[in-house]
Amino acid sequence: MKSSGIIAAAAILVLPSLAMAADKPAAPAAAQPVLSPTAKGKALASDVNKGNCLACHMMADGEVPGNFGPPLSQMKERYPDKAALHKQISDATILNPKSIMPPFGKHGVLTDSEIDQIIEYLYTL
Numbered sequence: 001m002k003s004s005g006i007i008a009a010a011a012i013l014v015l016p017s018l019a020m021a022a023d024k025p026a027a028p029a030a031a032q033p034v035l036s037p038t039a040k041g042k043a044l045a046s047d048v049n050k051g052n053c054l055a056c057h058m059m060a061d062g063e064v065p066g067n068f069g070p071p072l073s074q075m076k077e078r079y080p081d082k083a084a085l086h087k088q089i090s091d092a093t094i095l096n097p098k099s100i101m102p103p104f105g106k107h108g109v110l111t112d113s114e115i116d117q118i119i120e121y122l123y124t125l
């Protein structure tokens with residue numbers, strides 16, 4: 001009796017967490033709003049399938065940065081105009097037709113709102 005009671009109690013403790021684990025794949029949309037725009041922007045900037053900005057730019061807290069592009073620092077001071085920064089990220093060839101920086105917006109790699117989130121992150125650098 002006693003041990004089956006313990007098993008029942010253990011099942012009560014374990015089952016809800018199993019149910020929660022099973023829910024996880026369906027839940028990421030609900031979990032996303034917890035991330036701030038800055039945190040999302042940072043994730044996008046270092047994601048090789050998204051911004052991959054680190055491949056070419058040094059960014060303060062990024063690991064293994066590349067140096068094809070200039071270091072991204074003092075962004076708020078140097079780019080007080082968010083629209084200009086948006087343009088550079090969306091299509092660098094507007095400002096420099098020979099730019100090797102991929103036109104992320106023009107190519108649809110990043111949406112406008114993803115670029116805005118990256119800008120929020122860049123403003124912390």
Ligand code: HEC
Pocket residue numbers: 045050051052053054055056057068069070071072085088089092093096098099100101102104118
């Ligand atoms: C393939 C390399 C490459 C990648 C990837 C890349 N850039 Fe660039 N970026 C450059 C180069 C080169 C320049 C220098 C100016 C030019 O050629 O347009 C530059 C310039 C810039 C500038 C202007 C810097 C300044 O000091 O004025 C910003 C801002 C910028 N990049 C942001 C980004 C962001 C944000 C990402 C990721 C979404 C990114 N870049 C990804 C190569 C890259």
